Amino acid sequence: MTDADTTVQQLREAMQQFVAERQWERYHAPKNLVMGLAIETAELMEHFLWLDVEESRQRGNDPRHREAIADELADVCCYVLALANALQLDLSAAVEAKLEKNARKYPVERYRGRFEPD
Amino acid sequence: MTDADTTVQQLREAMQQFVAERQWERYHAPKNLVMGLAIETAELMEHFLWLDVEESRQRGNDPRHREAIADELADVCCYVLALANALQLDLSAAVEAKLEKNARKYPVERYRGRFEPD
């Protein structure tokens, strides 16, 4: 599976199948899953904790760290997929709506290269 | 866009375009993005803070809350996509590898319906 040829739905189904095979749906309540997401996010964070912002870019390119970083990002992703499944929410529609909302909130001409309005 | 007909790559490109139009790449270092992910995860968490685990399922189905929950989940998703873009990591490949790894770690026959091995 690669991002270019995998739909979000296919990823969600792969996650769903993993959970269903183990009958873990009863643990997959939103409250638990969002805690799991926070825990995995923290594990990803550990890779960058004491680094300067610029160093964190280099760390992301360092072959000695990339695999471990990808591993943590995958854990984060799995919880996002599990949340979408548990909540029966469409991630693509939600992201599309959010980007449209943010496009109005941060118009290009005022926010180019900055977070504070021009 | 819906999960059934949107590839992960298409979502990543939508996010990338949003960032590029605003020339925000310089802010999108992994250290910043993972902090952003933690912040949005916490905002999603707020919806379930004082609820029991079972109540959190009902909250997820409550039409008065679903839109706000979807909105927060979208923010989480956007940061995951931005991280994948900044780190140039393939989410689908990472998730597939993770599920295979976890399938070996949690064999179905020993973990069905439980987190502790049988």
Added chain:
Amino acid sequence: MTDADTTVQQLREAMQQFVAERQWERYHAPKNLVMGLAIETAELMEHFLWLDVEESRQRGNDPRHREAIADELADVCCYVLALANALQLDLSAAVEAKLEKNARKYPVERYRGRFEPD
């Protein structure tokens, strides 16, 4: 040291001395320390991830888990103390002000036993 006979200042100084001996002040910028706090909070969270809210109380009383939980809570505390030191903020004054603010926000007669106003 016990809570009954230790001032907050004494805890802060113990932390400060630990950091100074190792000349770690240069790493102790607020951005790093708050990430460290998030990471340790997540490690504390792990103890309660798949438990029901009520079960989490029992876990906290379970002698097999109490030491590990105390260990994680101590890590959280150390980061709070380090943040107070790095930011030169008085924790006791801040907590006192916050409790007064929250007492006005949540008057006893309207919030007794509930989070939603009566």
Added chain:
Amino acid sequence: MTDADTTVQQLREAMQQFVAERQWERYHAPKNLVMGLAIETAELMEHFLWLDVEESRQRGNDPRHREAIADELADVCCYVLALANALQLDLSAAVEAKLEKNARKYPVERYRGRFEPD
């Protein structure tokens, strides 16, 4: 109340009284409180999200931001105190034990000015 003349126990009692007056003990299970701690930590994090590490020090000294930062740090503190109360754990003893443990883990002569051993 100031850190120099306030014991940890006094802070814990102030928090306990606030909770007891509102009969909120039933919400104060460890699982909920650690989620609250994560949420408040994220709100503190927001102040430093897009800043460089060095800029985060300046932000901490900026009078326009200090009050809001102190406010968020107080929220973090309140949850730590509430957790100590709910779990009946002594924070000072836990911090003392942790600093002793870390002093053995990071001996001064090998870790002075660095996180990697000399």
